[in-house]
Amino acid sequence: MKIWKFASLLLAMVLMLAACGSDETAKDKTNNAGEKQSQETGKTAEGQGPTYPMTISPTTASSSDRESGQTYNFEDVTFEKMPERMVVFDYGFLDTLDALGVEGVVGVPKDTALPAHLEKYAADEYASVGNLKEPLLEDIAELGPDVIFISGRQAPYYEQLKEITPNVVFVGTSQDDYWNTFLASVDVAAKMFGKEKEAEEYTAKIDKALEEIKALAGNYETSLATMYNEGKLSGFAKNSRFGYMYDIYGFKPVTEDIEASSHGSNFGFEAILEFNPQVLFVIDRTAAIGGKSNIEADMENEIIKKTDAYKNKHIVYLDGPLWYLSGGGLQSELAKIEEVLAELK
Template identity: 75%
Template sequence: MKKWKLASVLLVLILMLAACGSNEEANTEKTDDTNAAADQKETAQEEQTTSAYPLTVSPTVASSDSMDGSASYTYEDVTFETMPEKIVVFDYGFLDTLDALGVEGIIGVAKDSTLPAHLEKYSGDEYVSIGNLKEPLLEDIAEIGPDVIFISGRQSAFLDQLKEITPNVVFVGTSQDDYWNTFLASVDIAAKMFNKEAEAEDYLAKFDTALDEVKTLAGNFDTSLVTMYNEGKLSGFATNSRFGYMYDVYGFTPVTEDIEASSHGSNFGFEAILDLDPQVLFVIDRTAATGGESNIKADMENDIIKKTQAYENNRIVYLDGPLWYLSGGGLQSELAKIEEILAELKS
């Protein structure tokens, strides 16, 4: 009897050990499968990134002229063998887009100009100052050895000197004549170069709802005028200007088309605004954008402007200067512009 009980106990122990062995083997196989899946996913991501290169990148515009018309600049396609790892960015709009997409590797920023509030983190010591928007620090840029330099119109005069540092200089600025499409082209450049196409698509989807909303709101007004304030003086903008997207894309109706096309707008007196008498008057504060002391409300709300429909109906919209004048052309800033108008005109 005792022998039978001993045999039973031994049999149970053998079965338990066999089960444990099977479980350990199964867990090992499961762990191996999980690790293999993770490795495959990582490999697939690396292959996806690598497969995009060599990559030829076209500028957002083929050429541009200096503000005074005395010089013209031509921008060329740039072919990259591998994804750039050390990035220098002058254009705040493009910096905005890189930031929104989570691109890593930014080492140099134009910190000596007024960074927009939402890009203040790039004023930190971990980012090298490459000068301001109009005057690059060429020696400092050369010292950090960038793989790519992204520029826009304000740096065009230094194009050849920047190319001596690296041939990989890409123009990513917007065009006055086709602002919205060149903005979208710059987003496409960032997405393709840094394997962020899915992130860009997700972010651009936010614009669909915002644009529908602002177009509906714009339909409530018969006329509007976009102006820019600078130290007591005004300039106006029509559809063929750097702020023409306010009409073409947002859907506001211009109070006049008879405004000379210019990057800084046509000179515009207060009397001219009263004559046109727009229902909505947008005012961009350039003085604040460039670090000056702004008296925009005191200067704007004078006895002449107080006679306009815009003033009487509380429809003078003061737009954030740094956002509109310096940092447009980025995913975050372009969405913020729409949201600012919605907030102002809904109130």
């Protein structure tokens, strides 16, 4: 009887040890499977980081060239993994990537003056891929990019760039819906590179600045956004390239009767005097494209000196590269608001 009890006890212990071993083996298999899945999706075991494959939509489905009348259509792009080598043509998107701390940019357009806050990309470690309107296709191909980010100026080269890599994503802003397409481009960067938290923190700063500028804008009854180009002026209405100064910032346009155009409607000095805005914004395109600007000498002529904007020192000269070239980025959009605040406070 004692022998039988001993044998039963021994058998129970063997079965218990076997069960423990099976349990540990199952845990190891589960952990290994989890690690493998994390690597395949691009998501860490702690749940951080973006999940791939990922499909990215363009910020707008199409872009039209007002001069040629040509319309370019853009497609969704599915990425199997996070891109590691990027060519970025849109300075606004480059600005956002930089603000979020995203690495992997290998090429940018350098034949056009880089905005001051993006000067680090002028270094030799970043290849030149042409200018904003003429990509160097062979040079881009040699870089072997995983993705090419473009905006409106490169739209005519969309199909040619897709021959280098199918991963060509349109991240530009739309004239008709500037602010929402800007936010959509931020969303693209945040999702692709797992920077949602950083993006939220930055957009919170912008929202706070917007509240301040809206309060400031309420102090003026009329305003006019213009662009200076080698002695000539263009005016912008609500539904135009810089219409967000009215729609988003809250300044009241001095007139609605301005033709919508990417470069504005021709606007003589006499017209400015006739409308007589309380605030006159002037974007220096000449400086933006590397020309010699005489903006203050040209603007402060005998006609303009009769306007309320001049008399009250409310002619606001805006940074050309910032406003004309690099808008649509987290840093640049905040800097624009801060520049206006600094000039009018």
